[in-house]
Amino acid sequence: MTVAAMTDAKPAAPRLRADASRNRARIITAAREAFVEHGADVPLDEIARRAGVGNATLYRNFADRRELIHHVTLSVMTRVLDHAAVAVAEEPDPFEAVSRFAHAAADERIGALCPLLSDHIDRTDPTLEETRVELERTVTELIVRAQQAGRLRTDVGPGDFMVAVTQLTRPLPGTDCLDLEQFVHRHLQLFLDGLQAPARSPLPGRAAAMEDLKRHH
Known part of the structure; x- marks a missing residue:
């Protein structure tokens, strides 16, 4: 040659x-x-x-379905974490950072993938756990910054925020409800408007922390 x-x-x-x-x-x-x-x-x-x-x-x-689900889950969590970090770094208005992250997370359709997190992954995997902890820390920072700036009502916790974003982006798999995706960002903006301070009305119960979202055995 x-x-x-x-x-x-x-x-x-x-x-x-x-x-x-x-x-x-x-x-x-x-x-x-x-x-x-x-x-x-x-x-x-x-x-x-x-x-x-x-x-x-x-x-x-x-090698199998479980390994594929593991990597899909890690991919989504990593992308969502990146969106949160970018929102914190690039948005000078703390509430706009929360809003930017919420809409970006909706585009990742984290609610639709929630069952994977619940039923099909190894929760002891160190990479997933590290990513989850960092995501929780960053989302908490987003919420606390907006509250300290007087832009986000103080009776809402990071757990409340994530529950709402998850529910608003959670179509039912295998149904015709996927057409409802066209309304996700519209309804998400209604939720975000309700987060702003001052609060229009008191919320029942207590603010949800990230710890409240973990499955307890």
């Missing part, structure tokens, strides 16, 4: 690695969309079809 031919051949391995990385990303994206629409039990063949890859490629990247 000539030197020129050897030089031409060198980029082949990086291209293959890039293709493999793109395939993996496409599978995660397709799985997320399928889980939103049909729940965690959607056939893996359907996920491969949506991703535009063969079944062998899917199983080469993810």
Whole structure:
């Protein structure tokens, strides 16, 4: 083989690695969309079809459904955390930061993926746990900053905020209710308006903290 031919051949391995990385990303994206629409039990063949890859490629990247769900969950949590961090860093108005994050989290459809967090993941996984803790810390910072600035009512906790965002973005998998997505941001803005200080009316009960959202056995 000539030197020129050897030089031409060198980029082949990086291209293959890039293709493999793109395939993996496409599978995660397709799985997320399928889980939103049909729940965690959607056939893996359907996920491969949506991703535009063969079944062998899917199983080469993810040994089974549980591993795929793990990586979809981590991907969504990481993206939501990134949205929260960007909102804190880029929005000078603390309430606008809360609003920006809420709408970004809605676009990730975290409510539709909530069952994955509840039923199909290993809660002891250190990477997931680290991401969850950091997400809780950042969301709490968003809420507290807005309250300290007098922009967000003080009888609302970070847990209240996350429950509402989750419920407002939670269509029922496998039904025709997905058409309701067109109203998500509209209803989310109504909720955000209700968060602003001064409060129009007192809330029953107590503010929910992030700790209140954890499953207790």
